[in-house]
Amino acid sequence: MSESQRFAASAVELRKSYGAGDSAVHALAGVTVAFPRGEFAAVMGPSGSGKSTLMQCLAGLDSVSSGQVYIDDVRITALSDRALTKLRRDRVGFVFQSFNLVPTLTARQNMLLPLSLARHRVDRAWLDQVVQTLGLADRLKHRPHELSGGQQQRVAVARALLSRPAVIFADEPTGNLDSAAGTEVLTLLRQAVSQLGQTVIMVTHDPVAASYADRVVMLADGELAGELANPTVESVLSALAQASAASPVQPATSSRP
């Protein structure tokens, strides 16, 4: 147990299959991985390799077929829906690729939503700081459809940061953004990790995005396919090339409709 306390999130022999019998798809085929506190980790791999599935299972959004998942030392694979919801609310933050915000609420209300749901008090200083850092001060009263894609994404990051969760999961957070807006969001996440000790786990296809991370975890065919500490754009590119060479059965895009 003393070992696991260093980890914000971890998975042991995690399996996740869709369907049954011959047509079953093993999206995760026994993944054991751990993310230490205060780490900015990137998860990479070819399309269909199970990145999103891994993230959803780690975050307690989806049920697992077998194996265990821990968040902040709590074994979430054993929790009831109610307890899981509460845990998500208090200890997990999310940034999705798209559709991050509730359309009826303003930017500010969206940011505070997890706190309001938990009926927790808002730390004014913290809020001001986050809003300042993200450059959203003059956009607080706007609704999502009045914000640009980059601004929406920043609001989502702010929301994730505000509740000071144990871990923030981000699934292709820059997938829909141009490089300038993408850089903004990545810098923000990097700052959160370096300056505030926040743990971030980010799924990405972009070697540039991955180079912001402390460590890159490679997935292929639902299994771990190596990792890379202190990645640079070049090292990521070559590691990716190796990973796809190692699994020739998985042409990068063919499994997608």
Add this chain to the structure above:
Amino acid sequence: MNIVLLAGLRTSLARLVATGLAVALSVGFVVATLTLSTTFTRTTEQTLTANMSHADVRITPTVAMVATSDPRTSTDVLTDVLPRVLALDQVAGADVERLALVELRSGSTRSAAQVATVLDESVRWQQLSAGVWPATVAEATLDQTAVSALGLTLGDILSIAPASTGVGAINVTIVGITSPDSAGVGTGAPTLLMLPAVLDNPVYFPVSTGVLVAGDNIAAADLVGAVSAAVAGSPGIVVQTAAQAVDYQTGELSGSGTILTSILLAFAAVALFVASMVISNTFQVLVAQRTREFALLRCIGASTAQVRGLILGEAFVLGAVASAAGVALGIVGAGALAALSRTDSSTLHLGELVTDPLQLALGMAIGMSLTLLSALSPAHRATRVRPVAALRAVEAPRTATSFVLRAIVAAALIAVGGYTLVGGATRSGLGLAVAAGVISFVGVLLASTLLIPWIVRVAGLLIAWTSVPARLASLNASRNPGRTASTAAALLVGVTLVTMMVVGVTSVRTSVNDKIDEKRPVDLTVQTDDPAGFTATMVGQIAALPGVEESAVITAGRLGLSADGVAEFQLPARGVVPEEARAVARSAPTVAAAGEIVLNPSNARGLTDGTGVTVRGSGGERMLTARFDPAAQPGQVVVTAEDLLVVVASPTTTQVQLRLSDTASGAEVQLISSGIMSLGEDLVVGGGAPERTYYAQILDVMLLIVLALLTIAVVIAVVGVANTLALSVLERRRESGLLRALGLTRGQLRGMLAVEAALIALVAAGCGVVLGIVYAWAGLSAVALQANKLSLSVHLPWDQLGIILGGTLVAGVLASVIPARQATRKSPVNALSGR
């Protein structure tokens, strides 16, 4: 395009189920009404045919024929013409059908019954199931239903008395039991058959209903000619063949049936109207949700006509399936009601259900055109989707002109309708008020699509601070103003009508009760024919009857009144105990204080108000103070029982007054009355209670029926609420997933939808109740105006209005249950990824 239509249908099938239910319910209502109406006519026909099974010709009066004790004023032509008919060679036999209403007493039970004559064997249609036909005036047959209801057997003795007077009862022995009519439109009262001689006694006021004539080997048409010639000159009768007579009477009876059918169809129209709102709303939402799909179709070359065809195609399939289900529902419903009518307690015994294919087709056609017409405007909107919408998520824009136009039309309708409504209610009467009410209500419905979103928003603000789900719910409730408005409007129609009926009937009931209280302040009065009056024991027995809450005793005597310069004159006096009298009466009674004598000013004869009067009776003399009261009964004076006892040696107790519980029903009043009458032969019971309970019962039954009929409209509207919510849930699938990912529990998600539904329902109910009260006021004023002198004021039944509001709220929340189940069933991941 057919492939697209089929694919579209498959995905939207689940979304159309609720709409289909709305169509099926309203079509079912129409079909059931039509089928029952036809069945009623057919049953009538069968009954009449059975009654003429042995007759070839019937002489039917065109006016009621009542025999009176005075032969000169007797209007019974039928009895007069009978000998002339019998004298004809072609006639094998004939007889007059006569009927009288009697009071039937069997043991301690008394009930209304009718006595008919045993017809001549040649035309007699009734059949015996046991016993024999009566041979003497002291014998009778009774129908099977009554025999079992009263628990009688052959040989039992009953007594009957004329219904008009109730005196002169005679005993009759039951010698036969007639088999119950297989079906028939009866009065439900027990029917005795007795020899015609019994009804020759004019105290029964017998009515002759027709002469049945059986021919002797002659065609009916020829017999009509012969009989017509024989009775020529007698006024107020027609001679018809049996077949013609059946048609004639069926026509008369189903005339009243037609009125009933029209009233029922009016309610069905309300249900159809509400259903059309639900259908149109559904398609509106479906079109909005599929904007991108339609745009894509347009991009790849579909014409506007093809897009319109898609929606109308779906509407056609929905209309056909739902209407067919509705027709089936209607037949089953009508069958159930017809079966119910055949039970003993019903006065109407419907025969075999008659399903007319033409009517079923009509129901089908109504349902299908309703669906298609309601889908027209959404289909039109779908054609306005521009191909570019496929690339950008833009909704078909609502043009500003339609908004302004709508507002102007609504304002104009409300202004004109409202002004005329007030005019109709306060000056000209019912016809104008009804027309104005309909016009203004259409205006209100138009305006509601503009106003309700605002009201919902304000109501939402009031609850938004309580919790996050509540805030989200209030925002959701006002995010599609059009959708919210039409959902609420459907509910508004139902609630307005229900409120109007409840307030209207309560007001009439209260006003009638007030009037009865004023005119007849005492529930029951008991008088005795015995000159010695009531004994104290008897008074005690009466007061102790169960159901009696208060009692007062009135004593009587004769007094001589005189004063200075006024010669003595005699008047009957009533002695009352003031506290008793006040406790018994429902409005302020005329009572005297001790030392006071109350008299109507018309009996003054020189006495003056407030001066002393010398009162002398058989037992002594006393000085009392005169008080004039215009409300006092003329021709008698009122003093306290104590004062009367001083001047009159032995005043007789002439009347006992009773107050019954406020909630006593007609049956309970009846029971108390017969309880009193069984205490003594010479007791006479009167008072306001029977009248009060009679009206209360009629009004209650009326209200119940109307509410039952309106319930269908309300149920359809609630289905509409569930439907809108379910569609919204589908649309906000990803949003719900996001919220769940961020920590909204299942319960909170459910709560959010419940609050949203409750908001819409409550706003609709609130507006409906207010509108209903306004329309009830208008209706009551107009009726009062029409009925002259009848003063009706609005009485608000707060408890019932509370039930309406609460009931709508509960229905709204219940309507959110299934959509909420749908919303919470998906895991956040599935919802987020749109799977």
